[in-house]
Amino acid sequence: MINHRIASPGMSFPTAPGRTLQANPLGDPCDRTVPVFLPPSYDGRKRFPVIYLLSGFASTGASFLNFRFGRKTVPQQMEELMRGGSMKETILVMPDCMTRYGGSQYVDSAATGAYETYLTHELVNFIDSTFKTLPEKKHRAIAGKSSGGFGALRLSMRHPDKFHATACHSGDMHFDLSYRSMFPSAAKVLEKHDGSIKGFFHAWEKADKKPGSEFPLIDIMAMAACYSPDPAKQAPENMRLPFNPYTCDIIEEIWQEWLAFDPLLMLEKPSFADALKNLELLYLDCGSLDEYNLQFGHRKFSARAKELGIKHIYQEFPDTHADTSYRYSVSLPMIANAIREHP
Template identity: 60%
Template sequence: MTSTTGHQPRLINLPVQGKTLEGNPLGDPSLRLMPVYLPPSYDDKKRFPVIYLLAGFASSGASFTNYSFMTPSVPEIAERLIGERTMEETIIAMPDCMTRYGGSQYVDSAATGKYETYLVEEIVGAVDRNLKTLPGREHRAVAGKSSGGFGALRLAMRHPDVFSAAACHSGDMAFDLSYRPNFPAAARILERYNGNIAAFYERYFASPKPPQGEFALLDLLAMSAAYSPDRSRQAPENMRLPFDPETAETIEEVWQEWIGFDPVQMLQGEEHRLALSSLKLLFLDCGTMDEYNLQFGLRILTRELRRYGIAHRHEEFMDSHGGTSYRYKVSLPALALAIRA
């Protein structure tokens, strides 16, 4: 990583042995190395709050640390903001919840593994045991973009005892608008393989680079593994698709399982509304040109949040879905302030 500030952010790789991931259906490793950003005064005799930053689909914690020209990494963003005194000193933990399918959606699934449990119990526990943290929900936040934003919002809804602030950047929501429009594209790709999911994966994994134009199917297969696993089948076919591969029509029984994960639908549950109401900060944003229609989903969600009187911060900006890591310059200082000592 090359710093744009002249000062190298301090990073460590914290090993986290996931007992909950042992024997997972995909044979993915249970021992993960998690990049962690440590603030400048970490060596002083003080403790720090923690932001858990979740990567999007096909990315992992290490993705936040990669150098890219004109695009500072998350540790560089934090280092600069702290140096400018516009952000409180905070530990940033970047979990590895990657799977062979490209991502876990940070849920417990019979098709991939117990990644929700791994994150809220084992990762949080490892950070508190090994680092100079201010323990307790009051000093923890969860954030992410795209699938990571979905994960952050859903975890905040389900684990108010663990997190007291959350930020969701362009997170998956309003599944009717964001996922269902891609059913025909995924069906067209699967037809090239005669409907054979195993054949698709065999070619995908064997290719020297991802096959061009097949991401829509890869994405929906991973979502199927997360939201509608099939215990009766072996990987890589241990999932039920929410659409008919021949006609692209929605399979309503499976689709209803997916809908149960939709943050917009989850908000109808009183326990989830109470969880969000308990947050010190709920930050939500999305680009106005998002290719997955997530700006519309966010507007639906915030309308419901207003209806229920749940405090939140809603922002929109003129951009598409990708290449928006600069938005962390807005959310990270706000989260750090909310969970400071």
């Protein structure tokens, strides 16, 4: 039975069955509670367009509901904008694609599970059958930040039949500059655990307070599980690192597997470029002080997209990578307008 209840004004928390995620390699739950923001005039009769909002690495849909002093939650931002008339009324779905490694990158992986298929097929169908949505592609959009921005952009390229508008905030790209800069820090953490991913991960899971200094390794380990899985091995060793942990030299064969996921390189494939050309709206932004150097990748992506004739909006703002959810107040009204129901 579907657990579908409206817990507070504007919010619903259905339990979405995840048949796609059954028997996933990490033993993660297949049924997921999915926060859904319902617009102010939602009464179960009128239908509304839908935005899927993807969280960043080490976060999930529920993270958008976290209270912070002096900062509105994302649903609070959306309700204020909609009630004030500066954003078209829209359903906002906040998927749970968390894994034991901290995230799925919204890809299908033999090391984590089929999260791309889960989101683009099973979850979309569930939402359309559970809520009063406008189920056509022209009324559906996807957005996200960091890993969520990467997911939104990549899924828009790969599933042009699903999404009509896209927003990518500080999305992972230009892997040569962003991920590679993290490899030395990850290698140093691994060395502290005698080069054992298994030893590191078991210690990480047991720790009541996860050491911030060891985050680079859990991050790179999770990315490797998504981009270069090794299904011949058991978790938590079912991935191949793209560098030699002792010398930090790149292992070219594995690194090429990672680069196949880089949106900056995906842009060179005509079918992916065409998918972006056919969007009603493509919005990207990034902080000019981003610690992961993502601003440089976004500048390159925007310049190349312009050369290819892909209409888009690119904005930079004077901030870092973290605590930038206020930028959704810029992008989501644009996205909602692009997928609105025309009179």
